[in-house]
Amino acid sequence: MHATRARLKDSLSAYVMVTPTVLLFLLFCVYPILYVLRVSFFDYNGLTQMNWIGLYNYSRVMRDASWWNSVVNTLQLGVLVPLFQIPVALISAVLLNRALKGRNFFRTVLFLPSITSTAIMGIIFAFMFSSYNGIVNNMLMSSGVIRAPIEWLGKSFSAKAVIVLFSVWSSAGFYMVLFLAGLQRIPAEIYESAAIDGTNGWQTLRHITIPLLGDMLRVIVMLSILNAMKLFDTVKVLTGGGPGSKTEVMTMFIYKYYFEPGSGLVQQGYASAVAMVGLLITGVVAVLYLFASRRGSYLETRG
Amino acid sequence: MKHGRIRILAFLVALLLVSSLFPAAMADDKPEIKVWQRNSGKGGPVHDYLADFNANQDELTAVYEGYGENYANMLSMALASNDPPDIFEIQSTMPLITYAEAGHILPVDDIITEEFKAQFHPSSFAQKALYFDGKLYAVPLRIMHYKLLYNKDLFEQAGLDPNRPPQTLEELREYAKILTEKGNGVSYGLGFYVNYGDIWLRYIDTIAVASGDTGVYGFDYKTGKFDFSSHKKFFHFWVDVYRDGSMFPGAVTLGVEQMRANFAQGNVAMMIDGNWMTTQYATNIPTEVNWEAAPLPLFEGTPRAKDYMTCDITFAIAANGKNVEQAKALYQNILEHQMDFRRYGEADTKTFTAANTPEAFALLPKDKVFRALDEMNNVSNHAAFPVEPHKFLKLEGDNRNTVFNNEFALAIDGSSNIDAAIEDLNQRYNAALEKAVAEGAVTPEELAPEGFDYFTR
Numbered sequence: 001m002h003a004t005r006a007r008l009k010d011s012l013s014a015y016v017m018v019t020p021t022v023l024l025f026l027l028f029c030v031y032p033i034l035y036v037l038r039v040s041f042f043d044y045n046g047l048t049q050m051n052w053i054g055l056y057n058y059s060r061v062m063r064d065a066s067w068w069n070s071v072v073n074t075l076q077l078g079v080l081v082p083l084f085q086i087p088v089a090l091i092s093a094v095l096l097n098r099a100l101k102g103r104n105f106f107r108t109v110l111f112l113p114s115i116t117s118t119a120i121m122g123i124i125f126a127f128m129f130s131s132y133n134g135i136v137n138n139m140l141m142s143s144g145v146i147r148a149p150i151e152w153l154g155k156s157f158s159a160k161a162v163i164v165l166f167s168v169w170s171s172a173g174f175y176m177v178l179f180l181a182g183l184q185r186i187p188a189e190i191y192e193s194a195a196i197d198g199t200n201g202w203q204t205l206r207h208i209t210i211p212l213l214g215d216m217l218r219v220i221v222m223l224s225i226l227n228a229m230k231l232f233d234t235v236k237v238l239t240g241g242g243p244g245s246k247t248e249v250m251t252m253f254i255y256k257y258y259f260e261p262g263s264g265l266v267q268q269g270y271a272s273a274v275a276m277v278g279l280l281i282t283g284v285v286a287v288l289y290l291f292a293s294r295r296g297s298y299l300e301t302r303g
Numbered sequence: 304m305k306h307g308r309i310r311i312l313a314f315l316v317a318l319l320l321v322s323s324l325f326p327a328a329m330a331d332d333k334p335e336i337k338v339w340q341r342n343s344g345k346g347g348p349v350h351d352y353l354a355d356f357n358a359n360q361d362e363l364t365a366v367y368e369g370y371g372e373n374y375a376n377m378l379s380m381a382l383a384s385n386d387p388p389d390i391f392e393i394q395s396t397m398p399l400i401t402y403a404e405a406g407h408i409l410p411v412d413d414i415i416t417e418e419f420k421a422q423f424h425p426s427s428f429a430q431k432a433l434y435f436d437g438k439l440y441a442v443p444l445r446i447m448h449y450k451l452l453y454n455k456d457l458f459e460q461a462g463l464d465p466n467r468p469p470q471t472l473e474e475l476r477e478y479a480k481i482l483t484e485k486g487n488g489v490s491y492g493l494g495f496y497v498n499y500g501d502i503w504l505r506y507i508d509t510i511a512v513a514s515g516d517t518g519v520y521g522f523d524y525k526t527g528k529f530d531f532s533s534h535k536k537f538f539h540f541w542v543d544v545y546r547d548g549s550m551f552p553g554a555v556t557l558g559v560e561q562m563r564a565n566f567a568q569g570n571v572a573m574m575i576d577g578n579w580m581t582t583q584y585a586t587n588i589p590t591e592v593n594w595e596a597a598p599l600p601l602f603e604g605t606p607r608a609k610d611y612m613t614c615d616i617t618f619a620i621a622a623n624g625k626n627v628e629q630a631k632a633l634y635q636n637i638l639e640h641q642m643d644f645r646r647y648g649e650a651d652t653k654t655f656t657a658a659n660t661p662e663a664f665a666l667l668p669k670d671k672v673f674r675a676l677d678e679m680n681n682v683s684n685h686a687a688f689p690v691e692p693h694k695f696l697k698l699e700g701d702n703r704n705t706v707f708n709n710e711f712a713l714a715i716d717g718s719s720n721i722d723a724a725i726e727d728l729n730q731r732y733n734a735a736l737e738k739a740v741a742e743g744a745v746t747p748e749e750l751a752p753e754g755f756d757y758f759t760r
Contacts, residue, residue, distance in 0.1 A: 043697070045401055047379065047382070047401045047402060047404075047407065048401055048404045048405045049405075060699055064699070065700070066700060066701045130553060130556075131552035131553035131557075132551065132552040132553050132565070132570070151552070151553060151555055151556060153553075154553065154554075154555035154556045154712065155712075155716075156712070159556075239498075239556070240498050240558070242497070242498045242555065242556060242708065242712070243497070243498075243555045243556065243708070243709075243711075243712035244705065244708040244709030244710070244712045244713070245701065245705050245709055246709070246712065259375070260375075267697060
């Protein structure tokens, strides 16, 4: 009896503590999603009356080639950004986990971009890669590598490469800190015994560090993928989706129809349907990743 | 004694609290009329005019608020929460008809008498976009049109006559080559800015209209259909100029603001831009550059039809404002005092014709240099289209601007398929047009007016 009451008290305090978060989640996440879901069945411009059009917006999404172009761009970023970001973050974390001189300085330097405004960094990157008087072009020209300025942001491939570079640079520090937290959980004795066994740096990383990071690594990779798929400000500031719409991502596509069509009318109903499809795609990617990575998880397969 | 002090203190605190709740009421009891405008900078002519207006009368207080890029969203929120500004600006990307249909704005027929109308440029009242259900909902303040802006110093430096801008597109291409060559990698012949939604309105539509080919967005008022095929020759022309190497580097990635900044720094010799740049280059982007404006060049041998102009940036009166009558009075006052905006440095072409006279321009501040005033305000060969059908469409798929931006980026690599893109645009724009007609947004008579002529319209 006494134990039950104590348990009840425990769970009551847990509920009390969790309530504000749940309320905020319902208000700012669940409610907007339900609202957007509702609007997606209407022809609506945000001002005049909503007209019910059933699944028309969804059938339109399916045949909208420019939407699928932005989906492909988003998926490309979802693969390319983590592909470079995770190794950079992991290697930095491993290096800066050692007793290096100036370790805190380097940790701070790498982390700094994570706390700087993306818009400002994006503008600086755009200046750096500008065709006219851009630092990158000027350096390459003065060292004789190129003769005429390159339009870095004017070609589909190089524009995407700059977006990936920017994303890796701007958030690798954040993931490095997460990795550092994970690395500090790994007991030093394991490394010591490995050293006695004569393992080299690569072997230690491959057979000890990565497997023992386990779930931490899984979460970090998933965060990296999902954040790359949610990119908006970076692309908007760096390329504006250009050249043309070659670097347009899902979030920008939705924004365009919801707020700034450029010409013609705002189409909030269609933008909402697109947003729901985008949510589904991101969700499917997350589930697929979790499913795939669970199979390969060190802890689950071995322990 | 002690209790007495506490009481006095409590009374003072209560008084402070109550007075903080009603600051305006305590200050004065004039009704406040909120005026909202899209304005990225601080102040500006409307702000300055209203400040003087407040100082010179006791009937009401005009409260000016300017919002930048998020203006449309701020306005939507204010309207949705039923707390609208009394008077607010409506821009061409925010069609007036939707605000009227939603009941957010009031018709202004009752304050615009025939006598008052006679003082305005006729196009001010001709555009369908200003009407809903047969009623006039707003009167525009500004006439917008486009000219070729050119740097006279760079012309002179390149051995070209600074008083003879290119008359034809062929000449423009030739001049751009010379100007680029003589610019030695510092200045370039032509400013082109694909990363800006409206570039094709400026670099294709305006020229197609003046050539008598179509209206804007390839709309043909003779057939009542969209036909983007007239765009093709202009598209190829600009691709050729790019391939000549005569465009300022970054044509595919830059927006209009960056190009303006480079024009103001003397790095760009020619560019097409709006007539309001006379004001901008004197106030917001002050420049030492000695520039002039010229009519848009056409292909050699093309007879000139009427040039394009529009006047759809306007103010409207909120239907749910708190002081509708005072708002109407202020609205009327702003309309008829457009001349006074000159005092605050606005050199744009106005709809109130008295504001476009030499006497009115003489009011412009003397401490600023307003260039190309005559040409930038020359609308002698201009007329607005009563209906610009692309503004009434719910288009499916990419709009013309995005499609042409994509094709331009592909064309400079030699892989564009402009014919297929144009065919697709024609099909989608005409399908959306049919829907707009079916929904009653536009009528067949408006789309193909009887006896329509691009030269006499």
